[in-house]
Amino acid sequence: xxxxxxxxxxxxxxxxxxxxxxxxxxxxxxxxxxxxxxxxxxxxxxxxxxxxxxxxxxxxxxxxxxxxxxxxxxxxxxxxxxxxxxxxxxxxxxxxxxxxxxxxxxxxxxxxxxxxxxxxxxxxxxxxxxxxxxxxxxxxxxxxxxxxxxxxxxxxxxxxxxxxxxxxxxxxxxxxxxxxxxxxxxxxxxxxxxxxxxxxxxxxxxxxxxxxxxxxxxxxxxxxxxxxxxxxxxxxxxxxxxxxxxxxxxxxxxxxxxxxxxxxxxxxxxxxxxxxxxxxxxxxxxxxxxxxxxxxxxxxxxxxxxxxxxxxxxxxxxxxxxxxxxxxxxxxxxxxxxxxxxxxxxxxxxxxxxxxxxxxx
Amino acid sequence: xxxxxxxxxxxxxxxxxxxxxxxxxxxxxxxxxxxxxxxxxxxxxxxxxxxxxxxxxxxxxxxxxxxxxxxxxxxxxxxxxxxxxxxxxxxxxxxxxxxxxxxxxxxxxxxxxxxxxxxxxxxxxxxxxxxxxxxxxxxxxxxxxxxxxxxxxxxxxxxxxxxxxxxxxxxxxxxxxxxxxxxxxxxxxxxxxxxxxxxxxxxxxxxxxxxxxxxxxxxxxxxxxxxxxxxxxxxxxxxxxxxxxxxxxxxxxxxxxxxxxxxxxxxxxxxxxxxxxxxxxxxxxxxxxxxxxxxxxxxxxxxxxxxxxxxxxxxxxxxxxxxxxxxxxxxxxxxxxxxxxxxxxxxxxxxxxxxxxxxxxxxxxxxxxxxxxxxxxxxxxxxxxxxxxxxxxxxxxxxxxxxxxxxxxxxxxxxxxxxxxxxxxxxxxxxxxxxxxxxxxxxxxxxxxxxxxxxxxxxxxxxxxxxxxxxxxxxxxxxxxxxxxxxxxxxxxxxxxxxxxxxxxxxxxxxxxxxxxxxxxxxxxxxxxxxxxxxxxxxxxxxxxxxxxxxxxxxxxxxxxxxxxxxxxxxxxxxxx
Numbered sequence: 016x017x018x019x020x021x022x023x024x025x026x027x028x029x030x031x032x033x034x035x036x037x038x039x040x041x042x043x044x045x046x047x048x049x050x051x052x053x054x055x056x057x058x059x060x061x062x063x064x065x066x067x068x069x070x071x072x073x074x075x076x077x078x079x080x081x082x083x084x085x086x087x088x089x090x091x092x093x094x095x096x097x098x099x100x101x102x103x104x105x106x107x108x109x110x111x112x113x114x115x116x117x118x119x120x121x122x123x124x125x126x127x128x129x130x131x132x133x134x135x136x137x138x139x140x141x142x143x144x145x146x147x148x149x150x151x152x153x154x155x156x157x158x159x160x161x162x163x164x165x166x167x168x169x170x171x172x173x174x175x176x177x178x179x180x181x182x183x184x185x186x187x188x189x190x191x192x193x194x195x196x197x198x199x200x201x202x203x204x205x206x207x208x209x210x211x212x213x214x215x216x217x218x219x220x221x222x223x224x225x226x227x228x229x230x231x232x233x234x235x236x237x238x239x240x241x242x243x244x245x246x247x248x249x250x251x252x253x254x255x256x257x258x259x260x261x262x263x264x265x266x267x268x269x270x271x272x273x274x275x276x277x278x279x280x281x282x283x284x285x286x287x288x289x290x291x292x293x294x295x296x297x298x299x300x301x302x303x304x305x306x307x308x309x310x311x312x313x314x315x316x317x318x319x320x321x322x323x324x325x326x327x328x329x330x331x332x333x334x335x336x337x338x339x340x341x342x343x344x345x346x347x348x349x350x351x352x353x354x355x356x357x358x359x360x361x362x363x364x365x366x367x368x369x370x371x372x373x374x375x376x
Numbered sequence: 377x378x379x380x381x382x383x384x385x386x387x388x389x390x391x392x393x394x395x396x397x398x399x400x401x402x403x404x405x406x407x408x409x410x411x412x413x414x415x416x417x418x419x420x421x422x423x424x425x426x427x428x429x430x431x432x433x434x435x436x437x438x439x440x441x442x443x444x445x446x447x448x449x450x451x452x453x454x455x456x457x458x459x460x461x462x463x464x465x466x467x468x469x470x471x472x473x474x475x476x477x478x479x480x481x482x483x484x485x486x487x488x489x490x491x492x493x494x495x496x497x498x499x500x501x502x503x504x505x506x507x508x509x510x511x512x513x514x515x516x517x518x519x520x521x522x523x524x525x526x527x528x529x530x531x532x533x534x535x536x537x538x539x540x541x542x543x544x545x546x547x548x549x550x551x552x553x554x555x556x557x558x559x560x561x562x563x564x565x566x567x568x569x570x571x572x573x574x575x576x577x578x579x580x581x582x583x584x585x586x587x588x589x590x591x592x593x594x595x596x597x598x599x600x601x602x603x604x605x606x607x608x609x610x611x612x613x614x615x616x617x618x619x620x621x622x623x624x625x626x627x628x629x630x631x632x633x634x635x636x637x638x639x640x641x642x643x644x645x646x647x648x649x650x651x652x653x654x655x656x657x658x659x660x661x662x663x664x665x666x667x668x669x670x671x672x673x674x675x676x677x678x679x680x681x682x683x684x685x686x687x688x689x690x691x692x693x694x695x696x697x698x699x700x701x702x703x704x705x706x707x708x709x710x711x712x713x714x715x716x717x718x719x720x721x722x723x724x725x726x727x728x729x730x731x732x733x734x735x736x737x738x739x740x741x742x743x744x745x746x747x748x749x750x751x752x753x754x755x756x757x758x759x760x761x762x763x764x765x766x767x768x769x770x771x772x773x774x775x776x777x778x779x780x781x782x783x784x785x786x787x788x789x790x791x792x793x794x795x796x797x798x799x800x801x802x803x804x805x806x807x808x809x810x811x812x813x814x815x816x817x818x819x820x821x822x823x824x825x826x827x828x829x830x831x832x833x834x835x836x837x838x839x840x841x842x843x844x845x846x847x848x849x850x851x852x853x854x855x856x857x858x859x860x861x862x863x864x865x866x867x868x869x870x871x872x873x874x875x876x877x878x879x880x881x882x883x884x885x886x887x888x889x890x891x892x893x894x895x896x897x898x899x900x901x902x903x904x905x906x907x908x909x910x911x912x913x914x915x916x917x918x919x920x921x922x923x924x925x926x927x928x929x930x931x932x933x934x935x936x937x938x939x940x941x942x943x944x945x946x947x948x949x950x951x952x953x
Contacts, residue, residue, distance in 0.1 A: 108809055110735040119738050120679055135771045149678070149739050150802055226819075322820045323805045333802065335658055340679050 066293075069369040076365020079358040086355060090162035098156055102140045103130060105156040106323040112137050114151020120340050121146035121154075144347055147325075148333045157325035158347055164234045164326040165355065168241060168310040169303040171233075175245025176306075177299050180252025181291060187253070188260025189283055198253065205250040214243050214318050226321050236321040240313065244306050252298050256291055263287050293370030300363035304356040311352055327352050437933050440952040442646040445660045446653045447674035448797065449627045451826055454609030455595050456534045456541050460826070461848065461943050462673060464592055468941055469632060469649065469948040471595035472522060472616035472640060474508055474574070475586055477940045479643050479949050485938035486852075488590050491640065492522055492616075493574075496586075503581030504551075508574040515637035516598040517620035524569035526616070527594070529602035531567040531576075532556065534593050540607045542833065542871045543593045545860065546850075549585060551577040583894050587851035618644035618948045628653055632947070645934070645951035657798070661927070670929040670952075673944060678741025678799055684927055685742060698926040699743050700939050703753050703849035705857070706736075706745070707916040708792075708807060708842050709832075713867065713877035716786055716841045721913040723784040727842075728765040728910075728917045729777035730810045735769075736919045739799040739806065745922035751857055751906045753921040758854040758902030764910050765917075774813055781814040788815045790841035793832065796822035804844055818842065832875045835868060845875055846922075852940070854902035859887045862915055876915035883909055 060068070070076055098104055108114060113128030115121065122128065124145045129137030143155035187198035217225070217239065225239040263269060264287070272282050307327075313319035314328025322329070327348040334344035450463040458467065476491035478484060490496060494509040514522035533539060535547055535556040547553035551566025566577035578585060588594070601613045611624040618638050623631040632649040651673075655663070661676035663669035676684070681697075688696040708731065710717040710724050717724055733747040749765035752758055766773040790811065794804035801822055808818045821840070823831070829845070831837040850856050864879025866872040883905065890901035909915065926944050928935065933953035935945040 106805075106809065108735065108806060110732065110738065110806075115738065118679075118682055119741065131771065133771055148802055149741075149799070150735075150806055322801060322822075323808060335656070336677050336799070337679050338658060339677075339683075 066366075066369045069372055070365055073365040073368060075361045076369075079361030079365065082354065082358040083362060086162060086358070087166060090159060090166055094156065094159035094163060097159055101143075101153065101156065102138065103153060103156070105153060105160045105325050107152060109140075109142075109146070109151040109153075114142070114146045115149060118340075119149065121148055121151065121337055121344065123341070124343065145341070145343070147330060147344065148336070154330075154344065154347060157330060158327070158351060160234075161325040161327045161330055161348065162351065162355075164237060164320055164324060165307045165310060165352075167233055167237045168244070168320075169307040169359075171237065171241035172244035172248060172306040173299050173302040175241060176248040176302060177252050177295060179245065179249035180254075180298075181256050181288075181295060183249065184253040184256025184258075185260045185283060185287060185291065188257040189264050189279070189287060191261075195257070198257070202250040202253050205247060208247060210243070210247045211318075213247060214313060217243060234320060234324045234326075236319060236324065240310055240319060244309060248302070248306070252295075252302070255294055255298060259291060259294060260287055263290055293366075297363050297367040297370060300359050300366060304359035304363070307352070307359075308356055311348075437951045437953065438645055439647050441648040441650050442671070442932075442947065442950050442952065443669045444649060444651045444671045444673050444947065445655055445663065445669045446651055447655065447657060447660065448825070449653050450630070452609035453611055453621050453624055453630065454606075454613075455592055455597060455601075455615075456530065456536075456539055456543075457607075457609045458592065459542050464941075465673065465943055465947060466621070466630065466632060466649075466651070467592040467595070467617075468946060469619040469644075470615040470617045470621060470635075471592050472514055473592075473595050474527065474589045476590055477938055479936055479938065479946050481936055481938060485936075486940045488587065488940075491642075492527075492596060504578045506576045506578070506585065508576070510572045510574060512572070513639045514596070514616050515635075515639065516596075516614040516616045517633075517635040517637060518598060518600070518614035519637050520598050520614065522596045522616045524572055524574040526596035526598065527574050528563075528567050528569045529599065530594055530597045532563050533597060533602055533605065535564055536605055538605045538607060540871075541593070542830070543591070545866060545869070545872065546588050546591065546593065549578045549580060549582040551579050581892065583892070583898065584851065584853045584855050587853055591850055616640075618642050619649060643946075643949045645949060649947050664927055664929045667929045667931050670932050670950065671945065672927055675798075675925060676927050678739065678744070680741070681744075681925060682742035694932070694934050696928045696930065696932070698928075698935070698937055698945070700924045700937055701746075701755065702922055702924045702939075702943075703756055703852055704847060704922055705748065705751065705753050705918050706844075706846045706920045706922055707751075707918045709845050709875040709916050710914075711838065711841050711843070711875075711877050712879065712915060713835070713838070714841050716790055720784050720786065722780050723786075724914045724917075726777045726779075726781035726784065726814050727811065727816075728914050729773050729780060730769075730814045731807055731917045731919065732769045732810050733767050733919050735806050736803050739802045740920075740922070741799075743923050743925060745920040748918045748921050750910060750918055751862070751916065752854055752902065753849075753857075756849070756852060756854055756857065758858075758899040758906060760903040760907070762907045762910065764907070769810075777814045781816070785815050788817055790816050790818040791821060791839065792818045793821050793823055793828055793840045793843040795825040795828055795844070797825055800844060807842075807844065829875070830871075833871050833873055835870070835877075838875075838877070843875055847873070848943075854898070854906075855891050858902055858905055859891055862909065863887050878909075878915035880913060883913075 109128040109130065112131060113122055113126060116123070122142055122145045124143065126142045126145055127139050128142055130140050132138055142153050144158065145154050146152060147154040147157050183198050187195040222239055225242065226236045228238040229235060269282055269286055272286055310319055310326060311328030311331060314326045315332040319328055320326040330348040331345065334348070337344055446462050450458065451460040452458040453463060453466065455467060455471065458464065472492050474491065474493040475488040478487070478489055492511055492514050494511040497506040497508045499506055510522070510524045516522065531550065534541055535544060535553050537557055537559045544557050547557070550564060552561065552564045553566065555561035556564050568575045596616050598614045601610060604610050612621045614620060615635065618635055618640070619632040620635050621630065622633040623629070630651040630653070634644050634647055638644065652669070657672065657674055657677050660669060660672035660674060661680055664672045684697050690697055690699060708727070710727060712718055728749065737744050737747055746754070747767040749767060750762055792804060792808065794800045804820045804822070808820055811818045828843065832840065832843050847857065847861060860873050862874055862876065862878045862883070864874065864884045867874050867877045867879050886905055890898065890905060893901050924943055926937065928945070931952050932950060934949070934951045936949040937945050
C-alpha cells in the first residue's frame with residue numbers, strides 16, 4: 016500500500032516504483048547506469064499500466080472479463096435483437112400451437128411453434144431452447160432477458176453497497192472517535208439484521224410501489240432488490256475500507272500532506288481514496304457475483320423479480336416441476352448462473368492479484 | 377372445506393354431500409319425514425353414482441404405521457378452527473359427529489347417516505326444532521363418555537368470539553348463535569342438552585341443517601377442550617372418532633393414534649397415522665415411489681400424473697392411482713367493492729371471454745379437471761350446463777372480450793392475488809397475459825395460501841381487484857356455493873367467503889328465497905341464479921372443476937375413497953399389505 020502513485024516515497028522524477036516493478040536497473044544508478052551497461056532505456060510504467068500488464072498475464076481473469084463483456088452485450092443488445100428475429104417476446108405463451116408437446120409438457124429444444132394471428136392463422140416460429148414451462152414461453156429469450164435482470168440487480172446493488180461502504184468506511188477510518196464508534200455499531204447492527212425478513216416486510220409494505228419503479232429501462236422489482244441488497248450489503252465493504260483507511264492515515268505521505276496544510280477533505284480525496292480504488296474494484300467484482308446469486312435465491316423463493324419478468328432465479332424455481340421430463344430446464348439457467356458467477360469471481364481474483372501482487376493466490 | 381397445499385392451486389377442499397337439503401324434512405309427521413329423507417338419500421346417491429369408482433370393500437389388515445406427507449402445515453388441528461382440506465382429512469379419522477359419511481365408496485358413502493345420533497332427528501312441524509337422541513357407548517380417547525352436552529359444548533365453543541372461527545357463518549340459522557358471536561351472550565340459547573337428547577332450535581326452517589352437522593366444526597368435544605378457549609387453537613386433544621391427535625409439531629409433523637376407547641362402527645386399520653410436513657411435491661413423489669411414504673396428500677408434480685397412470689393404471693381396485701371428480705370450482709374472483717369492477721359488468725364479462733380455461737387446466741397436468749364457466753359444479757343440485765362463456769380461446773373470443781372491455785377499463789390497472797405454491801404462480805401469469813390482451817395491466821401478488829384467503833375474506837385487508845381462488849363443497853348443496861360465496865349480506869363481516877364482494881340486492885333476495893326451497897324447486901331456483909348471475913353480472917371467471925388425484929405407495933393394501941368427503945383415501949381405512 017505504501018508504494019502507490021502519489022506516495023511521497025515513490026522516488027523522484029517520473030519513474031514510479033510500483034509493487035512488482037523490476038528495480039535492478041535503477042539500483043545501478045538509474046538511466047545513465049543503464050546506458051553504461053548497454054541496456055535499453057527503461058520506460059517508466061504507470062500504476063494502471065502495471066496493473067493491466069499483471070492482469071493480462073492471468074488468462075483465467077481475462078477469460079472472465081471477456082465473458083462478462085460478452086454477457087452484457089448479449090443481454091442488453093442481443094436479447095431485443097433475438098426477440099425481433101424470432102418474432103415473439105419472452106412473456107408470450109404458446110399454448111395451443113407447439114409450446115407444449117403432445118403430453119402437455121414444455122416443448123423441447125429446437126421446436127417450431129405456431130403463433131396465433133388475429134385472422135386465426137398460425138405463424139411458424141422457433142423455440143431455440145424449447146418452452147420454459149407449461150405456459151409455453153420461449154426459454155431462450157427468457158434466459159437472455161433474465162441475464163438483463165441479473166446484471167441490473169448485480170451491478171446496481173454493487174454500486175450502492177460499495178458507494179455506501181466506501182464512504183462510511185473511509186469516514187470511520189479517517190476520523191475515528193465517535194464517528195468510528197457510530198459507524199462501527201451501524202455495521203454490527205446491519206450484519207445482525209435478518210435480511211430475509213426485511214425483504215418480506217419491504218415486499219408487503221412498499222414492495223408494490225417500489226416494484227413499479229423502472230426508470231424506463233429496468234425490470235420490475237429490480238429497484239426493490241437493489242435497495243435491499245445495497246442497504247443491507249454495505250457493511251462488508253465498509254469494514255474493508257475502514258481497515259485500509261485506518262492504516263493509510265498513519266502513513267508518512269498523509270502526515271506530509273497534513274504538514275503542508277492540506278485539509279481533511281483534500282487528504283481523503285487526493286491521498287486516501289486513490290488507494291481504495293484497487294480493493295474497491297476487487298470487492299465490486301466479487302459483490303456482483305454474490306448479488307446475482309442472491310437475486311436468484313430470492314426469485315426462487317418468490318420474493319424477487321415480479322412476474323412475468325424473467326430472471327434466472329425464477330426460471331430455476333419453475334424448472335424442478337419438470338425435472339424428470341425436461342431436466343434441461345434446470346440446466347440452462349443453472350449454467351448461466353454458474354458461468355456468470357465464476358467469471359466475476361475469476362476476474363475479481365485476477366484483479367486482486369494485479370492490484371496487490373504480494374498477495375498469494 | 378379446505379385448502380390443498382399440495383394441489384397446484386391450494387384451495388378449499390370438499391366435504392361432501394349428504395342429506396340432500398333440496399328435499400324437505402320439515403313436515404307434518406315422522407313418517408312423512410322419513411319418506412322425504414329417503415328421497416334425499418336417493419337423490420344424493422344418484423348424483424354421485426356416476427362419479428363413483430366401483431371398488432369393493434377392502435380386506436383390511438390391521439396394524440402398522442401409515443405415513444402421509446403434507447407439503448405445508450395445516451391451519452389448525454383445533455376442531456372449531458380448522459377449515460382446511462388437509463385438516464379435515466385428519467379430522468375425518470378423529471371426529472365423531474351427529475351424522476357422518478359412511479366409510480364407503482360410491483353411492484353408499486354419499487348418504488349422511490346417523491353416527492353418534494341414535495337415528496334421524498325428530499323435526500318439529502314448523503321445521504325449526506331438531507331433537508337428536510345420543511347413542512350410548514361413544515367415548516373420547518381419555519375415556520370420558522360422549523353426551524349431548526359434548527355437542528352443546530362444540531356449538532358454544534364454535535360461536536365463542538374469542539375463538540375467532542372463520543366458519544361461524546354456518547351458525548347463522550341457529551337460534552341465539554349470533555348473540556354469542558357478537559359477545560352479547562356466553563351460550564347459544566337455541567342449543568340445549570336434556571339428558572341424552574340434544575335440542576337445536578333454528579331461526580328458520582333450513583333444509584341443509586342436517587348437512588351442516590357433518591362438518592367437523594360440530595363434532596363432539598370433551599369437557600377439557602370445551603374449557604380451552606384460544607384463538608391460536610389447541611394442537612392435541614381427546615377426540616371420539618377412531619383416532620385422536622396424539623402429537624403435533626407445527627410445520628414438522630402430526631401423529632394420530634388409535635382411540636383405545638372407540639366403540640363405534642367405523643374402521644381403524646393402522647395403529648398410527650404419521651403425517652410428515654414440509655417436503656416439496658417432487659420429494660413426496662420420490663418417497664411414495666420408494667415406499668417410505670404411503671400417501672402424498674399434496675399430490676405429485678403435475679407432469680408425473682400421466683406417467684403414473686400409464687405405469688400403474690387408473691382407478692384399479694386398491695390401485696396406486698385413483699382419480700375422482702370433486703364438487704369444487706377454481707375461479708378468479710373479481711372484487712366488486714373496488715373501482716375496477718364495481719358496477720362494471722361489461723368488464724367482468726370481458727374477463728370471462730378472455731381467460732384461457734384450457735391453458736389454465738393444462739398447468740395442473742393430466743386429469744386436472746374439467747373446464748367450466750359456471751358457479752355450480754357438475755353433480756351439484758341445480759347444475760345445468762349454460763354455455764355462457766367459451767371454454768377455449770379463439771380469435772373470435774378475444775375479439776368479443778376486447779369489444780366488451782372497450783370503454784370499461786377504468787385505467788386498466790389491476791392487482792391480482794394468487795397462491796405462491798404449486799402451479800398457482802403459472803396460472804396467475806397466464807391470467808395476467810389474458811388480461812393484457814384486453815387492456816388490463818395486472819400486477820401479480822403471490823401470497824401463502826392461508827394468508828391469501830384469510831386476507832381476502834376480511835374487508836379491511838382485501839386490497840385486490842382479482843384473486844385466484846378455489847372452493848370445495850363443505851357439503852353437497854348449492855347453498856354452500858351460491859349463498860356462502862356470493863351473498864352480499866356477509867361482505868361486511870370480518871371473516872367471510874364472498875371474495876368477489878358481490879352485493880346485489882336483487883340477487884341477495886333471490887338467494888335467500890332459494891335457500892328456503894326444497895326438492896326440485898330448490899334445484900331450479902339455484903340453476904336460474906347460477907345462469908342469471910353469470911350472464912348478467914359475473915362476480916367471477918370460473919375456470920375449472922378439478923379432480924381429486926391420489927397416488928399411493930406399493931405398501932398400501934387397501935383403500936376407500938369416499939367422494940362425498942372429497943379428498944383422497946379415508947385415512948382411518950388405509951391398510952398396509
